Amino acid sequence: MSRLRLAAVPLAGIVVSALFGCPATASASKTGAVHRGGQSRTLPDGTPAAPPPRARRTATMTLTIPSIGIRNLRVVAYAGTTDDWPGTRIQDRGLTATPFGPHGGVGPGEIGNFLVTGHRTADGGPFHAVPSLKAGARVLVSTGGVTYVYAITGTRRTDFRSARSLAAQRAAVPGRPGEKPAQAMLTLSTCATPEDAAAGDTWHDDKGNPRHRIDKIGVLVGWSRSGSTARPHPLAAGEVPVRHRST
Helix, strand or coil: CCCCECCEEEHHHHHHHHHHCCCCCCCCECCECCCECCECCECCCCCECCCCCCHHHHCCEEEEEHHHCEEEEEEEEEECCCCCHHHHHHHCCCCEEEEECCCCECCCCCCEEEEEECCCCCCCCCCCCHHHCCCCCEEEEEECCEEEEEEEEEEEEEECCCHHHHHHHHCCCCCCCCCCCCCEEEEEEEECHHHHHHCCCCCECCCCCECEEEEEEEEEEEEEECCCCCCCCCCCCCEEECCCCCC
16 A cells, blocks of 8 residues: 655745746755656655646546545536536536636645535535535545545635625635635535525526535645555645646
8 A cells, every 4th residue: 555645845935836837946855846847746756746737627537525425526627617607517417517717726736726516406416415524524636646635624605696705715715815825725615505495595596506605625635646545644834735837
């Protein structure tokens, strides 16, 4: 059984990469690797630091959440924003959707907000149990031969009738529009249809979305080769995973 590794570099090097779109300049060490010239480096034992940047938009992505029985659920990337028409059509196929681009999020393992949306009550309801996730629950996202491990840290509520609330959901730091991200984060979002119905709120938008969504927030705690069963190690203080430039 292979041990899970963390790709980590000093925070200062990551901030330069995140803000200016240029590769980090720190040298590779025994505990991590850096990205240079669009190439992916590996750790001394051959473990990949991260998949090549373009793999996040072209390779298959799957989602596994052991605590609620989700296994290898497909995640489809698209250009757009959360719960727009392209994203809704993906969810209507019983899949989950992740937006990217100017109004979307980042890819798995990247610094910023990795947004994933899925239906709760319709089309198979793949996210029916997501609202029950507790703090500390693990969420595994696999793509390009690498599995990124996130831990749930909290819950947010999004109001579809509030531009401010939607901006907070889609922010690079969930709930904090305008703040520059310093770590890789996750938002799992699904509808609050049962809760809205119980409260007598029958509003829906033109895509059938109810007024409110329940968002589970997580942070990246580690990564491994896909298929590894090793437990993630916590990130060291002041360190974040290696960030590859977005595509």
